[in-house]
Amino acid sequence: MWRNTRVRDETTMSARDDEASRSTDHGERSQQGPLPDYYPSVAADIVRMCRPPDDGICVDLGAGEGPVALALAELCSARLVLVDPDPEPLSAARDRAQDDGHARRISTLCGRAEQLPLTDQSVDVVFSRGSVYFWENQARGVAEIYRVLRVGGQAMIGGGLGHDYPEWARREFVRRRHEGARSKGPEAYARFVYLRDPKTFASWARAAGLPRFEVVGEGGRPPEDPSAGLGIWLRFER
């Protein structure tokens, strides 16, 4: 169906973890030192995998403050719709879009994956990074994404740091993320791993009734595993 891009990544344990790593990524000094921003490399993967049409509509699902969409706005000319249940980060995203000069083609909608505030077959691309782990019903969310995609539309749901993210930073990111997840106890760590297992992603896709899909990447492998840091994405086309 599409080129098998191995996305290098580690994904989120909780919104707070992600927030912490993001502020580090954006250059704030931490005890452990900052890591490079991964959003530009995630956006580059979206372009490679989903090929947003010039005049198309792309949805960033679980957008938060819109770091992925805003990075993507630098790489393509599609219109971007940011969807999140929380209005506060969406407001921050609108402010940033204004500052970055992208306000005219970025809009925001309050809503959840499980009940998307979008009409049938109305969008060209849906991408979602670091959010699927928080959905109450992933299969319902995946079915909703399929519903709103136009025929030929592309979806990319999961987590990753992007193909071009530097190897040294990927390794360090994985180490920190697993350290954080393990520190919450064995049950929480098992859940962290379960949510990033390709079999879990495939079960959501099957339960959603997708006719065809692909799961790319290895998910939350521990840092001592040689394949650690490969992201995980559910990819499908309508």
Ligand SMILES: C[S@@+](CC[C@H](N)C(=O)[O-])C[C@H]1O[C@@H](n2cnc3c(N)ncnc32)[C@H](O)[C@@H]1O
């Ligand atoms: C860790 S943040 C990721 C934000 C951004 N995509 C990124 O890559 O930095 C997870 C986001 O998912 C959102 N979220 C939680 N439950 C959701 C749901 N059911 N549907 C859509 N988004 C949801 C949260 O409000 C939060 O903004």
